[in-house]
Amino acid sequence: MDLGFKGRNILITGGTSGIGLATADLFAGEQARVGIIGRSAERMDSALKVLRTAHPEAKIVGSVGDVAAEDSLQQAVDAIVAELGGIDHAVNSAGIAGTLGDPVDQVPADEFLEVQRVNVLGAFLSVKLTLPLLKKGVNPSYTLIGSDSGFVTAPGMLAYNASKGALAQLTRALSVELHEPHGIRVNSVCPSIVDTPMARDGMGVESFSGVDYPVSTPQDIGWLVLTLASPKSRAVNGVSLLADYGYHARSSFPA
Ligand SMILES: NC(=O)c1ccc[n+]([C@@H]2O[C@H](COP(=O)([O-])OP(=O)(O)OC[C@H]3O[C@@H](n4cnc5c(N)ncnc54)[C@H](OP(=O)(O)O)[C@@H]3O)[C@@H](O)[C@H]2O)c1
Numbered sequence: 001m002d003l004g005f006k007g008r009n010i011l012i013t014g015g016t017s018g019i020g021l022a023t024a025d026l027f028a029g030e031q032a033r034v035g036i037i038g039r040s041a042e043r044m045d046s047a048l049k050v051l052r053t054a055h056p057e058a059k060i061v062g063s064v065g066d067v068a069a070e071d072s073l074q075q076a077v078d079a080i081v082a083e084l085g086g087i088d089h090a091v092n093s094a095g096i097a098g099t100l101g102d103p104v105d106q107v108p109a110d111e112f113l114e115v116q117r118v119n120v121l122g123a124f125l126s127v128k129l130t131l132p133l134l135k136k137g138v139n140p141s142y143t144l145i146g147s148d149s150g151f152v153t154a155p156g157m158l159a160y161n162a163s164k165g166a167l168a169q170l171t172r173a174l175s176v177e178l179h180e181p182h183g184i185r186v187n188s189v190c191p192s193i194v195d196t197p198m199a200r201d202g203m204g205v206e207s208f209s210g211v212d213y214p215v216s217t218p219q220d221i222g223w224l225v226l227t228l229a230s231p232k233s234r235a236v237n238g239v240s241l242l243a244d245y246g247y248h249a250r251s252s253f254p255a
Helices: 018-029 041-054 070-084 109-134 158-182 197-203 218-229
Strands: 009-013 033-038 060-064 089-092 141-145 185-191 240-243
Touching (some): 018 089, 018 218, 109 141, 158 185
Parallel strands (some): 009 033, 141 185
């Protein structure tokens, strides 16, 4: 099936690792032109190598920048747009988990703020700074990577929960503000655990093999991003799509 991305320009923050990298790979496989942003120059080099080896015919570019610092992100966006010429779809996958496991009275305020800075301010700036480009895009859309942690919680995840809860409402607010005047759709994908460096670090494991809970691959989530961004999903706007194997739907009823 043609998802409608051939020749389209895609910008992915957090495209150097995990879900963002898998999403970049899937878009390139659909013959899109892809620009990725991440903070580490080393991870950028290795991500570009992986993507260009897998898709030798595709236009794939990268620029180092911090999504939570307006000047740095603007520079990175400008560098990508200088190469691609525009942006039709933007994906914000950049995010951090912060320190996990601490109860509320032991979470330092600066650590709480840092998670909001990257996950919430970063998503806001990613939309704000690319908006002039998406307004000129073809069937434009934003897809934010939220989390089931915006809807359900476990002890010791306060800062992350707060940040992903904010993204659910940012998605709704942007979808209302941008669709009617500009034809831009805004949705988010909200996975439970995905096997990425962030999740392995956060859970303190080397691998998820043999665990007794469901774990998605980055490709599982990338596919959902492409599904929402595709013009074939033109009726879908303002949705936070939970990808959690239905855990959020469970009753406490002992059946
Ligand atoms: N893995 C999970 O279980 C899971 C579940 C639900 C939601 N998510 C969400 O999925 C998204 C991607 O996470 P992942 O699991 O793929 O993690 P990951 O493998 O650690 O990738 C995170 C990406 O974000 C980039 N990044 C982080 N802070 C940044 C900043 N300030 N500016 C620019 N780039 C930045 C990283 O680049 P650098 O390494 O260069 O900083 C990296 O490319 C996050 O928003 C996360 O909250 C993950």
